[in-house]
Structure formats: C-alpha cells, structure tokens
Amino acid sequence: MRTTVLQRARRRLALDYSVETLRRVRGWRRRRYSPFGFLDLLGLAPDKPPLAVRLAVDEAEAFALAEVLAQVPAVAAWLAQGNDLQVWTLTSDGWRKQRRWLVLTIGGIRETQPGLARRAL
Numbered sequence: 001m002r003t004t005v006l007q008r009a010r011r012r013l014a015l016d017y018s019v020e021t022l023r024r025v026r027g028w029r030r031r032r033y034s035p036f037g038f039l040d041l042l043g044l045a046p047d048k049p050p051l052a053v054r055l056a057v058d059e060a061e062a063f064a065l066a067e068v069l070a071q072v073p074a075v076a077a078w079l080a081q082g083n084d085l086q087v088w089t090l091t092s093d094g095w096r097k098q099r100r101w102l103v104l105t106i107g108g109i110r111e112t113q114p115g116l117a118r119r120a121l
Contacts, residue, residue: 005055009041009088012101017043017051036074038085049082056089059102066104079107 013019023040026033034040041053056062066087069075087104
C-alpha cells in the first residue's frame with residue numbers, strides 16, 4: 001500500500017511538533033472535510049506559535065491554494081492571532097525522482113528548518 005501525502009506530512013511535522021490530523025472523511029459519500037476549510041494538520045510546540053498545514057497534490061495546486069487562502073476571512077483571523085499557516089506539497093525532481101517538500105508560507109516569512117524548499121507569498 002502506498003504512503004499518502006497526508007501520512008508523509010504528518011511524519012515530517014512530527015519531528016518538531018505534536019501533530020493532530022484534522023482532515024476527516026465524512027458521510028457515506030466519503031467526502032473530505034477540513035475545519036475552517038484550510039486545516040489539514042495542526043502542529044503544536046511549547047516555544048512556537050501553532051502551525052496549520054494545508055496539503056496540496058502538486059506544485060500548481062499549492063500555488064493556487066496559497067493565492068486563494070490569502071483572501072479567506074478565516075485565514076486572516078487565524079494569522080491575526082499570531083498563528084502560522086503553510087501550504088505543503090511534495091515536488092518531484094524529474095528524472096531523478098527525488099521528492100522534496102515545497103513549503104509556501106501564508107502571511108509573511110517565518111523561520112523554518114533548513115532543507116525545506118520554501119517560497120513566501
């Protein structure tokens with residue numbers, strides 16, 4: 001069985017945070033549900049602000065989500081409280097097939113771990 005992006009992201013985020021998976025499947029139609037429309041993973045650490053992570057399937061969707069999320073009122077309220085929001089996706093390195101995390105920070109540039117490709121919007 002293949003490892004999903006949600007499982008990989010949870011494992012990666014668990015290196016620095018206590019992680020809770022907020023993306024759920026609801027109903028008999030198995031629809032995906034995320035609280036406030038943007039919370040897939042929530043990371044909590046004693047000396048850091050809460051980190052909300054929204055997952056994307058590919059790089060194009062990650063950039064589109066970052067642009068849309070910057071205009072959502074619930075996201076503005078989340079960021080106004082001093083919390084962090086990032087959009088994560090796995091990117092492929094083409095023929096070498098090396099997968100790396102692309103992390104887009106919403107609402108300003110914050111310090112992250114070295115080794116993560118990141119761009120601020």
